Amino acid sequence: MYALREALAAFRRTPVLTVLSAAMIGLSLCVVGIFAVTAHNVREVLDRVESRVEIVAYLRDDATEQQVQDARAQILALPEVREVLYVSRAQALEIAKQELSDISSIFSDLDVNPLPASLEISLVPGQKGPDVVTAVAARVSSYSFVEDVRYGREWLDKVYLLRRVAGAAALVVGGAFALVAALIIGAAVRMAIFARRDEIAIMRLVGATHGFIRRPFLFEGFFTGLLGALLALPAVYIIFRVLSDAIFHLDWIPPLWVLGGFVIGGVLGIIASWSAVRQHLREL
Amino acid sequence: MIHFQNVVVEYPRSGRALNDISFQVMKNEFCFLTGHSGAGKTTVLRLIHMADRPTDGEVRVSGYSADTIRAREVAVLRRKIGFVFQDFRLLPDRTAAENIAFALQVTGAPKSLIRVKVSRLLAQVGLAAKSEAVPTELSGGEQQRVAIARALANDPVLLLADEPTGNLDDRATRGIYDLFREIHAAGTAVLLATHDSALIRSHPHARVMELDHGQLVYDSEA
Numbered sequence: 001m002y003a004l005r006e007a008l009a010a011f012r013r014t015p016v017l018t019v020l021s022a023a024m025i026g027l028s029l030c031v032v033g034i035f036a037v038t039a040h041n042v043r044e045v046l047d048r049v050e051s052r053v054e055i056v057a058y059l060r061d062d063a064t065e066q067q068v069q070d071a072r073a074q075i076l077a078l079p080e081v082r083e084v085l086y087v088s089r090a091q092a093l094e095i096a097k098q099e100l101s102d103i104s105s106i107f108s109d110l111d112v113n114p115l116p117a118s119l120e121i122s123l124v125p126g127q128k129g130p131d132v133v134t135a136v137a138a139r140v141s142s143y144s145f146v147e148d149v150r151y152g153r154e155w156l157d158k159v160y161l162l163r164r165v166a167g168a169a170a171l172v173v174g175g176a177f178a179l180v181a182a183l184i185i186g187a188a189v190r191m192a193i194f195a196r197r198d199e200i201a202i203m204r205l206v207g208a209t210h211g212f213i214r215r216p217f218l219f220e221g222f223f224t225g226l227l228g229a230l231l232a233l234p235a236v237y238i239i240f241r242v243l244s245d246a247i248f249h250l251d252w253i254p255p256l257w258v259l260g261g262f263v264i265g266g267v268l269g270i271i272a273s274w275s276a277v278r279q280h281l282r283e284l
Numbered sequence: 285m286i287h288f289q290n291v292v293v294e295y296p297r298s299g300r301a302l303n304d305i306s307f308q309v310m311k312n313e314f315c316f317l318t319g320h321s322g323a324g325k326t327t328v329l330r331l332i333h334m335a336d337r338p339t340d341g342e343v344r345v346s347g348y349s350a351d352t353i354r355a356r357e358v359a360v361l362r363r364k365i366g367f368v369f370q371d372f373r374l375l376p377d378r379t380a381a382e383n384i385a386f387a388l389q390v391t392g393a394p395k396s397l398i399r400v401k402v403s404r405l406l407a408q409v410g411l412a413a414k415s416e417a418v419p420t421e422l423s424g425g426e427q428q429r430v431a432i433a434r435a436l437a438n439d440p441v442l443l444l445a446d447e448p449t450g451n452l453d454d455r456a457t458r459g460i461y462d463l464f465r466e467i468h469a470a471g472t473a474v475l476l477a478t479h480d481s482a483l484i485r486s487h488p489h490a491r492v493m494e495l496d497h498g499q500l501v502y503d504s505e506a
Contacts, residue, residue, distance in 0.1 A: 002389055199375055207362035207438065208390035210355055 003212075007219030010192060018224060021188035025228025026235065028181035029265055032174045033236035033253075036261070039170035040253045046163050055121040055137050055151045061089075063117070063145035071143050072119060080127040080136055085120040089113050116147060130156050178268060181228065185221050185272035192220060193280050200280070210281050217273045225269025229262045285311050285442060285473060286332055291341035293327050293498075301327045303498040304341070307506075309475060311441065314468045316484050317477040319495035325477035328495070329444050332475070333367055334358045346441065363391055366435025366443040366472075370450040372427045374419045380430045381406065381415040387437040405433040409463060425456030432463060442473045449480065457483070 011018045059068065068086060076084045087095070092115040097108075121140065123132065133151050141149040193200065203213050237252075244250040286309040293302040302324045309315055317325050330336040331343050334353060343350040348361050374383045381402050388398045406412045409429035419427050428448060435443055445464070449457040461483065468474045478484070484492055494502035 002392075198373075202373055202375060202386065203390055204359075205362065205367055205373070206387035206390055206434065207359045209359040212359075212390055212392075 003215035004219055006216035007223060010196075010216065010220050011223070014192065014195065017188060017191060018227070021184055022224050022227035022231060024184045025181045025225060025265065025268075026231030028177045028184065029229055029232035029261060030235045030239075031177045032181075032264070033232055033261060034239060035170050035174050035177075036253050036257055037236065037240050037250065039166060040257065041250050042166040043163070044251055046159055046166075049159055051125070053123065053133060053151070053156060055123075055133065055140060055149060057119045057121065057140045057143075057146045058116045058148045058150070059118060060145045060147045061116065067143075067145050068117075068119070071140075071145075075119070075121060075136075075140060078136060078139070080123050080132050081121055082124045083122045085122075087118045087120060089115055089117045092116070092118065130160055178264060181225070181265070182268045182272045185224055185228075185269050186276045188224060189217055189221050189273045189276040190280075193217065193276060197280075213281065214274070214277045217277045218270050221269035221271075221273025221276075222266050223269070225265035225267070225272075226262060228269075229265030232261065232265075233258065285309055285346055286475070287342070287344040288328075288331075289342040291331065291338045291343055293324075293331070293336065294339040301498055302331075302338075305495075305498075305500045306341075307493060307500060307503060309442075309473060312468070312471055312473050313491060314465075314474050314487075315476070315491040315493065316487070317475060317493050317495065318479060318481070318484060320479060323495040324498045325479075325495055326446055327498075329367075329446050329475070329477055332442075332444060333365060334361060363438040364441050366432075366438075366440040368428070368431050368435050368443065368445040368448045370447040372419070372424075372431045372451075374427060374430055374434075376419050379416050379418055380411060380422065380426075380433075383419070383430055384434045384437055387434045391438060401437060405436055408436070408466075409433045410459075423456070424452050425459055428452065428456070428460055429463065432460070432467075436467065436472075440472060442475065443467060445474070445476045445478075447478055448476070449478070449483075461487075 072084050072086060075081055090113065093113050096115060119140070121136065123136065130153070133156060134153065137149045137151050140146060200213055240250060240252060286307075288305050288307050291302055291305045292300070294300045305324075305328070317328060319325055327336065331338060331350065332345055334345070334348070334350060337343075337350050346361060346364060348357055353361070375386065378386070384402045384405055385398050388401060393401075403412070403415070406415050409432055411426060411429055411433070414422060414426065417426075419430070422430065428451075432443075432448075443464070448464075449460050452460065457480075464474050464476065484490070492502070492504045493500060
């Protein structure tokens with residue numbers, strides 16, 4: 001295929017230019033990659049925190065078993081609710097004795113059990129936003145035999161704020177560096193076009209279509225972007241390993257994200273080349 | 285085949301290059317376009333090649349009008365119009381054969397056809413023995429022959445030449461003109477821009493159009 005052969009020939013003709021632009025793109029994609037690792041780990045932490053979100057409804061001592069069973073069935077019927085666990089007063093005392101073993105003697109000395117029975121409500125994953133939790137909690141607290149409902153509203157809001165800030169930061173910084181990579185590819189292709197302007201003029205002279213002239217440059221941009229991603233991958237991995245070993249444990253990004261990095265590199269290369277060639281063809 | 289009707293070309297900085305020009309060139313004509321430097325010869329050739337558009341009037345070439353032709357059609361039209369320049373415009377890093385093959389590659393011609401055509405064209409312009417030479421290893425006359433072979437690669441119906449012998453000595457000039465006559469005899473129209481009046485006089489049967497300050501002041505067929 002002529003366009004592919006020409007693109008590869010261009011790499012052979014100007015290897016320094018190719019390596020230099022690929023390295024610069026690699027650097028930009030490296031920053032994007034570090035942000036991806038950070039964003040991924042923040043998300044993992046938040047997911048773990050979120051998985052613990054549950055609503056506890058403390059019941060009055062005079063609640064009848066029938067009332068509790070009915071309420072349990074009704075709450076379980078809510079689409080956001082995954083499980084409703086009934087913890088009786090006796091069970092609550094047992095758990096308290098186990099978890100607070102240091103002061104278990106206090107419980108043993110008691111003549112009466114001071115702990116209330118409760119319903120522990122866990123939610124369906126993905127249905128743990130502050131709005132959902134608040135709505136379920138309100139629904140549960142509407143039962144007359146429910147004394148109090150706890151779900152840690154304040155830190156739940158903070159977790160969600162943190163998640164939004166992390167997401168926005170990754171998007172803005174990642175986007176900015178992706179743009180830098182695109183500009184670098186554009187500049188590299190412009191240089192390549194300048195070096196081959198006579199050839200392009202002759203192509204037009206003998207009746208080459210714009211598409212025919214454009215195609216080798218699109219391949220060139222695509223390969224440069226891909227090469228940049230290939231250089232960025234080990235760099236990001238080394239930085240990840242150093243951070244993970246020296247400071248705190250991190251998780252490596254999912255393979256799909258790595259693939260995404262290559263796709264971004266290639267697509268940026270094509271877009272940047274397209275715009276550079278289009279500009280040149282319009283000027284002629 | 286070429287139809288100019290009241291054509292005006294005005295450039296924003298240098299002013300009027302062509303002033304109300306009308307003429308026609310038929311299939312298989314041999315025609316000299318003459319005049320001093322700056323008379324408008326190159327502008328006429330650029331209009332025919334659709335590299336420029338008229339400011340006013342109508343330019344039609346091979347059925348395409350300059351007013352309505354699209355970018356893709358310009359490419360298709362140019363394959364039917366060979367163009368030869370004073371400065372040859374060959375790619376310096378490619379051999380004679382590769383320079384000619386280039387004009388066929390852009391049309392997507394298959395490799396086997398390109399090989400056959402290139403060797404036939406090299407033979408036609410008398411350079412079969414120099415197919416592997418790069419332009420710097422060829423004389424001016426030989427480089428122009430390569431450029432002509434490239435212009436003929438897509439079997440054009442029209443060959444345009446802009447001062448094709450301006451850089452050549454007398455002997456090379458004669459050789460190039462003989463080649464143009466052969467090309468014309470084989471059925472291709474030739475429009476040759478030159479200010480070499482001795483050369484025009486030596487071809488008394490050819491049509492001559494003379495431009496002066498952007499106006500057509502003489503046409504032997506009119």
